[in-house]
Amino acid sequence: MFKSVLTWGPLQKKILELQGEEIRSRFNEIEKGILGALDFLKREANIKHYKMIPFPGLLVPLSAFFATNKTEGISYSSKQKDIILKWFWRSLFTRRFSAGVNERQATDIANMLGLKNDENYDFKLPKNEIKFDFAKSNFSAGNANSKTHILLLNSLTPLSLLSGATIDLNKVLKKASKHEYHHIFPKKHLEREGFARNEINTLSNICFLTRADNNSIKDAAPSVYGAKIDSDRKNKYLQKALIPGTFESLNYNDFIASRTALLEQRAKDLMA
Known part of the structure; x- marks a missing residue:
């Protein structure tokens, strides 16, 4: 996860080539990104515990948005908030991170960094659709x-x-x-x-x-x-x-x- 937050390149190879020293030197930035992502979900989506996130892989792109060395962290506009929330819910209901996780993380990291720098960035959102059936899916708190x-x-x-x-x-x-x-x-x-x-x-x-x-x-x-x-x-x-x-x-x-x-x-x- 740490390596993914550090780079937004579309190739997994670019992520894997990062060295341990680069990760260690940017640990504070990574930590703030993860904590910022969790705080955003708690504040804006009422998700108070990380265990309730259905697909932990979505934390990687979200952490990339909040990664920073600034003491005060990353602030976001109303427009950025709305786009991130739309991305979050669409990622859940489309089961976006149930397969092909590395590729989708790389794509979404690029989108998140673009949005981070410009609230008018052309963010490529997942489709607006539900890929499971509430009437047929059985309940088990862990799935x-x-x-x-x-x-x-x-x-x-x-x-x-x-x-x-x-x-x-x-x-x-x-x-x-x-x-x-x-x-x-x-x-x-x-x-x-x-x-x-x-x-x-x-x-x-x-x-x-x-x-x-x-x-x-x-x-x-x-x-x-x-x-x-x-x-x-x-x-x-x-x-x-x-x-x-x-x-x-x-x-x-x-x-x-x-x-x-x-x-x-x-x-x-x-x-x-």
Whole structure:
């Protein structure tokens, strides 16, 4: 990673030819680049922990933008911020750094350094498209699609459905607890309805809940626990969780279709 931050040439060979002394002499610059990249994601994308980044390879181009010897670090304009965020979300939803990482890093490093020097630089952005299916991808907190889903939900600062408590993603990660991830149509409820595991554990059926709310809901059907949501705040809670307003009255297949549409629209908004 350090070598990649130091050079923006399109050839991997140029990066590999760097000597250890050059890296050591520019260590401060590299360190500030990495810390600046992480601080940007925390400040502008509400990503409070590096472990939630689905593709660590994207940190290399972002670190190149923030690499500096200046004590005060790199400042950025509103236009630069918007372009970087668009690049970030498009990189996630297109799974840009899932393959061909070296070549794509070199291309994006060049783009980032061009943008760093000129906010009007002709930055070549990834396509505005989603290369995985929320309705068919299964949830596992450690895989890239699930992390992208978590960051998508976290972008709206979700509230727990029953208590309205703010979900602190940083605490969720520190506890490494599965209890803050909730099947909106609970697993056992769907098993009783005859649904298979891969149908139940889809990304479109996952939201955040506090452990207390999760324990309160247990395996109750949405038609049961939905009645417990504060009616005055229900719309707010559901909108922040990207859950259809009539979720408790929908059958499971219709719910998945409706929520997938909401998730896809939010993804498109972030990439626009």
